[in-house]
């Protein structure tokens with residue numbers, strides 16, 4: 407009996423210490439959980455803040471129809487018009503500007519694709535009009551408001567150089583003072599034309615003196631580690647050309 411009682415007491419003591427230990431553990435656990443919840447809450451708030459910031463700084467919009475030309479007005483603002491034949495890499499470029507890389511699959515732009523960047527004093531709206539044949543007739547309508555024209559070219563698609571050249575020269579002829587940034591994209595592809603050859607192939611020497619122009623090689627394919635640096639160089643060049651247009 408005594409053995410049983412002792413065993414009972416020992417059991418009760420164990421249960422008691424176990425209970426105390428549980429309470430302490432539970433208290434510690436609650437404290438830890440509260441701390442963890444606080445950290446999580448702070449992280450969520452920070453993430454929310456960050457999201458809002460990104461939302462505020464970069465807005466991306468795609469639509470099947472281009473914005474009405476009447477809404478465009480006539481004054482040159484901070485719009486950068488991004489044109490080029492279908493498949494050249496215009497959407498990939500804008501995706502890099504908006505997110506820093508080309509992570510998602512891009513699909514052909516059926517109408518327009520706009521990305522607005524607002525950072526401190528800087529506000530730029532990049533407007534891409536799709537490059538399919540049926541959309542090319544709309545291109546000239548958007549030149550009036552553009553401060554800079556970015557023409558993206560698939561530098562490895564030699565067969566379409568003549569078409570790209572005609573399309574580009576038609577645009578330049580209707581806007582004799584519009585600065586041009588020509589992007590020789592897809593430099594990663596074997597045999598892609600370099601910037602010097604492209605200058606010749608696109609007959610840029612024959613473009614009037616009124617045009618400030620720059621040619622830059624880029625590679626913007628999905629997953630490329632160089633895409634970010636390429637897009638960054640293009641972005642800086644565009645900014646420079648925008649500023650040069652302001653100073654006039």
Ligand SMILES: Nc1nc2c(ncn2[C@@H]2O[C@H](COP(=O)(O)OP(=O)(O)OP(=O)(O)O)[C@@H](O)[C@H]2O)c(=O)[nH]1
Pocket residue numbers: 490491492493494495496497498499512513514515516535536537538558591592593594595624625626627628
């Ligand atoms: N290899 C390679 N592929 C690229 C590069 N840039 C874009 N592409 C690919 O080329 C295809 C067309 O790219 P888009 O960015 O949709 O071309 P786009 O000029 O917007 O074409 P449209 O909207 O049809 O006028 C996609 O499959 C891209 O992943 C590049 O530098 N290298």
Ligand SMILES: [Mg+2]
Pocket residue numbers: 496497498513514515519534536537
């Ligand atoms: Mg596109």
